[in-house]
Amino acid sequence: MHKTICETLIFDVKESAVAPLVLAEAARILAGGGLVAFPTETVYGLGANALDAQAVQKIYLAKGRPSDNPLIVHINEVAQLQELAREIPPEAERLARHFWPGPLTLVLKKQAAVPDVVTGAMDSVAVRMPAHPVALALLRASGRPIAAPSANLAGRPSPSTAQHVIDDLAGRIDAVLDGGSCAVGVESTILDIRGGCPLLLRPGGVTPQEISDVLGKKCLQVLWQENGGTAPPSPGLKYVHYAPQAPLYLVLGPQEKLAVKIAYLRDTFQRRGKHVALLLSRELAFELGGDRVEILGSRGNQAELAANLYRALRRLDKSSAELIIAEGYSETGLALAVMDRLKKAAGSRVLVVE
Numbered sequence: 001m002h003k004t005i006c007e008t009l010i011f012d013v014k015e016s017a018v019a020p021l022v023l024a025e026a027a028r029i030l031a032g033g034g035l036v037a038f039p040t041e042t043v044y045g046l047g048a049n050a051l052d053a054q055a056v057q058k059i060y061l062a063k064g065r066p067s068d069n070p071l072i073v074h075i076n077e078v079a080q081l082q083e084l085a086r087e088i089p090p091e092a093e094r095l096a097r098h099f100w101p102g103p104l105t106l107v108l109k110k111q112a113a114v115p116d117v118v119t120g121a122m123d124s125v126a127v128r129m130p131a132h133p134v135a136l137a138l139l140r141a142s143g144r145p146i147a148a149p150s151a152n153l154a155g156r157p158s159p160s161t162a163q164h165v166i167d168d169l170a171g172r173i174d175a176v177l178d179g180g181s182c183a184v185g186v187e188s189t190i191l192d193i194r195g196g197c198p199l200l201l202r203p204g205g206v207t208p209q210e211i212s213d214v215l216g217k218k219c220l221q222v223l224w225q226e227n228g229g230t231a232p233p234s235p236g237l238k239y240v241h242y243a244p245q246a247p248l249y250l251v252l253g254p255q256e257k258l259a260v261k262i263a264y265l266r267d268t269f270q271r272r273g274k275h276v277a278l279l280l281s282r283e284l285a286f287e288l289g290g291d292r293v294e295i296l297g298s299r300g301n302q303a304e305l306a307a308n309l310y311r312a313l314r315r316l317d318k319s320s321a322e323l324i325i326a327e328g329y330s331e332t333g334l335a336l337a338v339m340d341r342l343k344k345a346a347g348s349r350v351l352v353v354e
């Protein structure tokens with residue numbers, strides 16, 4: 001389907017014994033301006049040397065990503081923040097010391113050394129330290145900050161396994177490090193911390209509550225809608241994210257009423273001859289029965305819902321479903337990030353049960 005421009009090497013790094021040689025090879029590819037996909041605790045990233053503008057340019061080409069949608073720069077030591085960002089407020093340092101390595105990205109004023117291609121020519125830069133041992137080892141081996149968006153084709157769900165990366169990018173990138181499934185499963189939380197005031201630009205693996213607990217002040221979540229006027233606070237907000245091939249209906253409301261509503265919707269569409277698939281918690285799947293059900297996990301286990309989200313969405317895209325009905329969850333904790341991605345997948349097809 002895609003044009004093959006190079007052979008993609010696939011390295012298994014689940015066994016630590018082989019890792020040093022592989023890491024040296026991956027670092028060599030990065031130093032030569034190549035692209036290496038690697039596991040992080042959130043999703044797989046597609047990495048290039050962040051200080052090499054030509055290498056970073058290749059990321060946009062491989063993904064089919066608009067060039068004004070900037071990338072996150074990954075580091076393995078807090079001290080590296082100085083070479084990427086200027087004016088680091090004490091709040092940013094406190095958050096970095098508390099949550100790094102981990103799924104929190106900080107937006108700060110950028111240093112001139114960061115190429116425009118990384119930041120979409122903005123005067124800010126997004127930085128995080130990933131918590132996956134392979135990501136940290138790759139950063140150490142390469143000795144440079146690594147710019148990396150999620151390693152999927154633009155418009156597809158983020159990859160939570162190496163196979164997802166291969167499905168999207170084989171033949172377009174130099175190498176994939178297969179470190180198994182990503183534990184968190186949704187992307188990092190993005191926080192604009194310039195001036196010390198925490199603005200939540202994307203909910204993710206660290207919850208707003210956890211951030212407020214550390215800072216002793218509330219995060220403001222930025223809700224932005226395309227209205228032809230203002231620019232979005234994060235360029236990523238203006239792009240249609242993943243939208244499944246089949247229309248997805250997201251059903252929200254009190255738990256005890258969801259089963260009846262979802263069964264009613266499913267039966268209605270099935271009578272119209274549609275192949276309907278359901279995306280449910282284990283509890284609701286048990287209540288509703290039937291085949292063509294993707295289970296995200298237990299309602300009470302938000303980490304499980306997040307970890308399985310992208311795998312389930314990718315499976316639905318591969319299935320024959322012509323229509324998807326998804327259960328909504330209360331927007332607390334990690335489920336805030338899950339609901340953010342489900343709402344984006346649903347677009348305006350959100351049904352609220354009273």
Ligand code: TXA
Nearest residue numbers: 042044045070071124125126149150187188234235236
């Ligand atoms: O968990 C993650 O964050 C993963 C792993 C690989 O680290 N990365 C990831 O990258 O999700 P990506 O490119 O898929 O999403 C990065 C988002 C985009 O929506 C982009 O607009 C936003 O970060 N972003 C990057 N730089 C920014 C900046 N300076 N200001 C505001 N938003 C920024």
Ligand code: MG
Nearest residue numbers: 149150151158
């Ligand atoms: Mg992405």
